[in-house]
Amino acid sequence: MDPINFNFLCSEPAVPNGRSVGIIGAGPSGLAATGYLSCLGYQVEVYDKLPKPGGLMLFGIPGHRIPKERIDLGVRNLERLAGVIFHTHTKICCSGPLHDEEGDHFCREILGFGDMVKKHDAIMICTGSWRSRKLGIPGENLPGVFSGLEFLFPIRAVQYCAPNVKVPEVAGKAVAVIGAGHSAVDVAHSAVHLGAAKVFHLYRRTAREAPCGAFEIEQLREMGVEWVEKATPVRILGENEVKGLEISVSGLDGIENRTLPVALVVAAIGETATPPFAKELGLENVRKGEVRWLHMTAIENVFVAGDALSGPSKIGKAVYSGLRSARSLANWLDLKAQDRLDAYEDNDLVANEAGFRRGA
Amino acid sequence: MSGRKTLYIDYSLCIGCETCEFVCRFTNDTSRIHMTRTADGVMVPLYCRHCDNPKCANACPRGALKRDRDGAVILQPMLCRGCQTKNCILACPHAAMFETDRGVMIAKCDLCAQRRQMGMGPACVEMCPCGAVMYVDRDEIPKLETEKSRLALQKVLDHLKLPGKN
Ligand SMILES: Cc1cc2nc3c(=O)[nH]c(=O)nc-3n(C[C@H](O)[C@H](O)[C@H](O)COP(=O)(O)OP(=O)(O)OC[C@H]3O[C@@H](n4cnc5c(N)ncnc54)[C@H](O)[C@@H]3O)c2cc1C
Ligand code: SF4
Numbered sequence: 001m002d003p004i005n006f007n008f009l010c011s012e013p014a015v016p017n018g019r020s021v022g023i024i025g026a027g028p029s030g031l032a033a034t035g036y037l038s039c040l041g042y043q044v045e046v047y048d049k050l051p052k053p054g055g056l057m058l059f060g061i062p063g064h065r066i067p068k069e070r071i072d073l074g075v076r077n078l079e080r081l082a083g084v085i086f087h088t089h090t091k092i093c094c095s096g097p098l099h100d101e102e103g104d105h106f107c108r109e110i111l112g113f114g115d116m117v118k119k120h121d122a123i124m125i126c127t128g129s130w131r132s133r134k135l136g137i138p139g140e141n142l143p144g145v146f147s148g149l150e151f152l153f154p155i156r157a158v159q160y161c162a163p164n165v166k167v168p169e170v171a172g173k174a175v176a177v178i179g180a181g182h183s184a185v186d187v188a189h190s191a192v193h194l195g196a197a198k199v200f201h202l203y204r205r206t207a208r209e210a211p212c213g214a215f216e217i218e219q220l221r222e223m224g225v226e227w228v229e230k231a232t233p234v235r236i237l238g239e240n241e242v243k244g245l246e247i248s249v250s251g252l253d254g255i256e257n258r259t260l261p262v263a264l265v266v267a268a269i270g271e272t273a274t275p276p277f278a279k280e281l282g283l284e285n286v287r288k289g290e291v292r293w294l295h296m297t298a299i300e301n302v303f304v305a306g307d308a309l310s311g312p313s314k315i316g317k318a319v320y321s322g323l324r325s326a327r328s329l330a331n332w333l334d335l336k337a338q339d340r341l342d343a344y345e346d347n348d349l350v351a352n353e354a355g356f357r358r359g360a
Numbered sequence: 361m362s363g364r365k366t367l368y369i370d371y372s373l374c375i376g377c378e379t380c381e382f383v384c385r386f387t388n389d390t391s392r393i394h395m396t397r398t399a400d401g402v403m404v405p406l407y408c409r410h411c412d413n414p415k416c417a418n419a420c421p422r423g424a425l426k427r428d429r430d431g432a433v434i435l436q437p438m439l440c441r442g443c444q445t446k447n448c449i450l451a452c453p454h455a456a457m458f459e460t461d462r463g464v465m466i467a468k469c470d471l472c473a474q475r476r477q478m479g480m481g482p483a484c485v486e487m488c489p490c491g492a493v494m495y496v497d498r499d500e501i502p503k504l505e506t507e508k509s510r511l512a513l514q515k516v517l518d519h520l521k522l523p524g525k526n
Contacts, residue, residue, distance in 0.1 A: 001491060002491060004486070004487060004488075004489055005486035005487065006487075008383070008480070008483050008486035008487055011478050011479050011480050028379075028489070032487075057489055061375075065375045065490070066375065066489045066490055067490065067491060070489065070490070070491055071489070208401075210401075212401075213397065213400075213401025213402060213403060214400055214401035215398075215400045215401040215402045216401070217401075218400075314377050314378050315377035315378070315379050315489060316377050316378025316379040316380070316381055316382040316383075316395075317378065317382060319379050319382055319383060319487065320382035320383070320385060320386055323383075323386045324386070
């Protein structure tokens with residue numbers, strides 16, 4: 001199998017240019033930026049809290065959809081051919097408490113942001129979106145209630161022998177999955193594969209409107225998943241464990257309440273971005289495009305790309321964002337070295353990207 | 361015809377992540393491979409097959425579409441005048457000619473002609489996370505096809521069939 005060629009922009013290793021860039025997060029956006037910069041001769045060091053580079057391509061999306069070897073080989077080429085240094089198990093800290101985000105239990109080393117800024121000429125934050133949205137209904141904190149990422153992550157991560165990782169116990173139980181994006185579909189698939197006795201799949205709109213496409217849902221139904229559309233979860237029943245899920249379903253004759261007899265509830269309703277130091281970096285302004293340099297944060301030599309900036313999206317968009325951000329970073333370093341920052345024409349603003357934005 | 365390279369996408373391997381489209385956009389400004397969603401909700405990229413008998417080239421009154429040494433069907437911007445007939449766009453059975461807002465306002469895949477000059481393959485092929493896009497000799501395609509890929513392709517072709525077109 002051929003690797004993903006993150007170095008696709010150059011045909012041979014570049015001459016070192018004497019500058020060093022630190023990239024935080026080795027998902028598709030971070031790896032694309034790494035490829036771009038190493039092709040220009042930058043010494044790139046990549047930091048990731050997980051045991052292996054790949055981000056959600058490796059730890060979120062199921063293995064049968066993206067071949068693991070393709071990612072592994074691509075990363076190895078970055079190391080061997082482009083001289084990139086990977087620091088895995090390393091978290092760059094931290095705006096929230098540790099263990100607040102998925103995958104934190106893997107990190108063995110914690111580095112402060114200040115050290116990074118001193119060590120590298122510039123930094124790029126590509127940390128993705130790793131905090132799950134909450135349902136906001138009673139019973140949500142019961143054991144047996146998961147977010148999409150909480151449910152899926154251990155299934156992949158357990159292969160890397162982390163002491164605290166446990167695959168959710170699903171066999172023989174009834175499961176309710178809420179949401180209709182990619183991760184919800186993946187959760188429903190995984191639940192079936194883990195031997196769930198019954199899987200209910202709830203969505204607040206119809207199958208036609210589902211972001212994952214009606215085709216995916218049809219496939220799930222063929223696997224025996226019960227699709228419940230126009231359904232809103234109302235409360236999760238039980239005292240020490242989940243005993244059921246009360247939902248309201250709007251049908252032809254108005255709204256009807258139903259109780260699903262489930263022991264597990266997975267709310268795969270999306271994640272929010274988890275950049276370290278969101279406030280200090282002024283990410284809100286970067287998102288709105290109110291910055292002079294494409295993807296530059298409030299700290300001059302710190303850039304940001306991928307889901308960390310724009311929230312959950314798709315691999316393609318993350319890659320594009322990583323590449324553009326890397327180009328902007330390299331331009332900025334060059335002009336700065338020549339003391340010509342004024343020469344920058346800000347036609348590369350994030351706001352210009354708006355036209356490309358589409359529903360996920 | 362042997363020795364002629366083309367792009368081949370195994371739609372059964374594609375996960376609809378849009379990496380091919382965005383990498384193409386980064387490389388060529390305007391993307392020449394486009395994600396579409398079929399009526400039954402499958403996400404698939406539309407792309408140029410560099411056909412043996414390219415209908416776009418036949419339809420172009422100025423002969424602006426030509427095959428290059430490697431077998432890629434190339435739009436020559438110096439001959440194309442971006443005419444309003446849009447014959448090439450209408451003629452392509454794979455919906456692989458695109459309107460843009462730049463230059464002659466037509467963009468199409470040239471199998472990354474510039475990159476090939478430097479011994480590199482098409483960018484989308486290099487970066488597809490799934491290995492679904494392949495840069496292959498036309499003759500190899502039958503060997504690469506599987507029952508699954510044929511089924512997936514049929515779904516896409518059914519979707520592409522426009523009213524009044526067979
Ligand atoms: C279950 C699921 C299924 C999906 N399915 C699809 C699909 O089929 N197709 C598709 O196109 N997209 C899919 N997506 C979305 C896609 O995976 C993401 O949009 C994409 O991976 C984002 O890339 P990224 O580089 O921005 O972030 P990520 O891939 O999230 O990578 C971020 C990296 O940063 C690391 N990190 C985070 N914080 C720190 C820190 N403080 N210090 C050090 N390292 C840190 C993480 O460990 C991770 O490796 C799916 C997402 C999920 C959750
Ligand atoms: S990059 Fe590959 S998997 Fe992603 S949409 Fe394109 S062909 Fe499909």
